Amino acid sequence: MKYKTCVSIAENSPDKIKDKLKNALKKSDYAEIRFDFLKTEEIPQTLEDIKYELKKVVCTLRPKSEGGKFEGSEKERISILKLIAEYNPFLLDIEFNTIKKNKELAKYLKSTKTKLLISWHDFKKTPKFSELKNKMNLMSKFSHNVKIVTTAKSAKDSTTTLQLYSQNKKSNLIAFAMGDNGRLSRILCLYLGSPYTYVSLGKPIAPGQFSVDEVKKIISLKPD
Numbered sequence: 700m701k702y703k704t705c706v707s708i709a710e711n712s713p714d715k716i717k718d719k720l721k722n723a724l725k726k727s728d729y730a731e732i733r734f735d736f737l738k739t740e741e742i743p744q745t746l747e748d749i750k751y752e753l754k755k756v757v758c759t760l761r762p763k764s765e766g767g768k769f770e771g772s773e774k775e776r777i778s779i780l781k782l783i784a785e786y787n788p789f790l791l792d793i794e795f796n797t798i799k800k801n802k803e804l805a806k807y808l809k810s811t812k813t814k815l816l817i818s819w820h821d822f823k824k825t826p827k828f829s830e831l832k833n834k835m836n837l838m839s840k841f842s843h844n845v846k847i848v849t850t851a852k853s854a855k856d857s858t859t860t861l862q863l864y865s866q867n868k869k870s871n872l873i874a875f876a877m878g879d880n881g882r883l884s885r886i887l888c889l890y891l892g893s894p895y896t897y898v899s900l901g902k903p904i905a906p907g908q909f910s911v912d913e914v915k916k917i918i919s920l921k922p923d
Contacts, residue, residue, distance in 0.1 A: 702918045703895035704911050705729040705757060707904040709736045713745040720752055722900060726911045729789060729895055731757040733904070734779070735769035742779055746786050757816060758783045759792040766822050777804055784813040792846070795819040795838050805841065816873075818846040825849035825856035825876060832866050839870045844894075846873040850906075851881030860884060864891035882907040886917055 706723035708730055710716045716732060723730040732749075734742050742760075749756070760779055761767020769776055781804070784791055791813050798805050798817060808815060817838045825831075831847060838845045851857045857876045861884055864872060873893045875884040885896050885907065897904075898911040909917075 702889040703728040704898045704914055705731050705895045706900055706911055707731045707733065707897050707908070708900075709733040709904050711736050711738075713737070713741050713748060716745055717748055719900060720749055720756070723911075724752065724755055726900075726915075727898065729755050729757060731759055731792070731897065733767070734758060734760045734783070735762070735767040739769075739771050739775065739779070743782065746783065750786055753786050753788040756788050757790045757792055758786075758788045761792075761794070762797075765794050765796065766820060777801065780804070781807060784808055784811045787811075787813065790814050790816040790844060792816045792818050793841075795834070795841075798841050799837075814844065815842040816844040816846055817842045818848070820848045820877075822850055822877070825851055825859050828859050828862055831860065831863055831874075835863055835867065835870070835872070835874075843869070843871055844873075845870040848874070849876045849881070851876035851878045851884070853880055857881045857884040857887075861887055861891060864888070864893075867892070877906045879907055882909070885909060886914065889918065 704727045706727040708719045710719055720730055760769055760776060762769045793815050795817050819834060849860045860874050860876045863874045871894050875888045889896050898914050899908050901910055
């Protein structure tokens, strides 16, 4: 089985994104582009510049309320998400909190047949397993692709998050924990069924993130 990676790209200019994306896809199966790091007016041209690579790209436009950088209005963000959907990327990351309260957006994205990654992050802690399991089930109603990320304060927190794989029956689940205590969960999730794990090209984009080279070395290890 081939374990796959997705390089996170968070750059503040279209040219930097193009360069990073080119390098990322040489080493990684997929790349995630954090469009929230760009100025709003630069997003349409960036999409046009990389449209042929988007079949391997997870597109993310994270608002500040969800740990992102997008500073515009929610109405503006929704319109950009719809624009991204028109390019039919590999996956369009939509926050669970966004889609569950915006029926019009959900209906629109369903009509475009855009492949969605429904995501939820807890940047402070790891909730109880029962809460995570319930959230996973609710999220899977919107898409086959679900991403749940918590923050690990201990090894036990990582185990709690990874335990979701034992209860997952119908989703392409990506579940791991951020932070130093969650680092190994970014590797273990691959062995438990995650379609890929998020990596960097060098400097981590998120707490505890490995580089693509580090992950490749780890998953290529074999016993003597």
